[in-house]
Amino acid sequence: MNTKKVGFIGLGNMGFPMASNLLKAGYTVYGMDVNRESEERFAEIGGEIGFVSAPLPDDVNVIFTSLPTPQVVETVYLGSEGLIANGGAPLTLIDLSTVSPEMNKKVANAALEKGIQYLAAPVSGSVSGAEAASLSVMVGGNKETFNDARPYFEGIGKNIFHVGEDHGLGTIVKLINNLMAGIHTQAMAEALAIADAVKLDHDVVYDIVNVSSGQSGIFTRNYKNFIAENEYYKGAFTTALLFKDIKLANHVSNLYGAKLPLGESLVNYLEDNIDGYADKDMSSVYLMLTEQKGEPVK
Numbered sequence: 001m002n003t004k005k006v007g008f009i010g011l012g013n014m015g016f017p018m019a020s021n022l023l024k025a026g027y028t029v030y031g032m033d034v035n036r037e038s039e040e041r042f043a044e045i046g047g048e049i050g051f052v053s054a055p056l057p058d059d060v061n062v063i064f065t066s067l068p069t070p071q072v073v074e075t076v077y078l079g080s081e082g083l084i085a086n087g088g089a090p091l092t093l094i095d096l097s098t099v100s101p102e103m104n105k106k107v108a109n110a111a112l113e114k115g116i117q118y119l120a121a122p123v124s125g126s127v128s129g130a131e132a133a134s135l136s137v138m139v140g141g142n143k144e145t146f147n148d149a150r151p152y153f154e155g156i157g158k159n160i161f162h163v164g165e166d167h168g169l170g171t172i173v174k175l176i177n178n179l180m181a182g183i184h185t186q187a188m189a190e191a192l193a194i195a196d197a198v199k200l201d202h203d204v205v206y207d208i209v210n211v212s213s214g215q216s217g218i219f220t221r222n223y224k225n226f227i228a229e230n231e232y233y234k235g236a237f238t239t240a241l242l243f244k245d246i247k248l249a250n251h252v253s254n255l256y257g258a259k260l261p262l263g264e265s266l267v268n269y270l271e272d273n274i275d276g277y278a279d280k281d282m283s284s285v286y287l288m289l290t291e292q293k294g295e296p297v298k
């Protein structure tokens with residue numbers, strides 16, 4: 001697998017900085033995105049563009065993907081124009097997206113049937129972590145393939161974990177993480193809603209909670225980078241992506257018979273209220289909760 005040429009499909013909020021870090025680590029990176037502007041931005045920093053997923057040069061035998069939803073992952077990997085139909089050994093495909101464990105297994109089976117290696121490797125650490133190459137990477141799949149891929153992971157992250165041979169296992173940890181991130185995000189929104197109701201300065205609440213038992217990395221992320229800046233787009237993890245992940249966490253818990261009373265309530269709450277906030281960062285659940293949408297402020 002050791003090649004200095006890699007493909008990278010999906011140059012979005014996460015993919016772009018990850019692909020940039022692979023460039024900085026000395027790899028030649030063939031970037032591809034359905035959004036032409038993202039590709040052009042990638043070319044400006046030294047990326048190779050102008051390819052469609054299948055006909056990447058023959059000597060590119062490691063391809064990463066960072067895609068928004070399980071549906072897009074299914075198309076890019078399993079569609080008739082996709083990576084597996086058009087790829088052949090030696091090739092390793094590494095999916096950095098957050099999808100379902102079942103999708104990981106479906107892709108793995110199709111890949112392995114053709115002798116293509118596949119790792120499901122969701123990441124955590126926000127856009128800032130992707131920019132700083134300090135992501136956590138949680139990988140499901142063959143240990144030997146993981147060991148071979150480690151140098152690439154070290155180009156994008158700091159904490160690299162092989163969770164198990166089962167391709168869905170890294171994803172399960174990622175969904176646990178994002179369920180917690182979603183619940184902390186809602187908790188933070190409710191905390192600031194109380195502050196607003198009693199006209200207490202947000203900074204006062206943040207400064208005290210941040211050194212007290214309600215502290216969380218999510219509060220710091222959401223408050224410092226977004227809410228305090230009144231900036232909900234730059235560097236986003238969108239509310240739509242959070243909603244996808246909380247639904248996936250509930251789906252997994254239902255499959256295995258775990259109980260998620262808060263997780264389930266959050267799915268229902270977001271379902272009813274996400275309109276107008278889906279494309280904003282997840283910290284906008286604070287706005288979702290406090291904007292009165294035409295109702296008089298009590």
Ligand code: NAD
Binds near residue numbers: 237
């Ligand atoms: P994004 O929407 O910013 O990026 C996705 C990119 O994929 C876009 O540039 C889009 O144009 C491109 N794309 C869509 N369909 C495509 C196709 N068929 N072929 C090629 N490119 C296509 O999303 P993101 O925030 O970068 O997230 C990507 C993945 O990483 C998601 O699964 C998300 O859950 C996960 N993730 C995001 C964050 C975060 O903070 N944003 C953190 C950890 C994990």
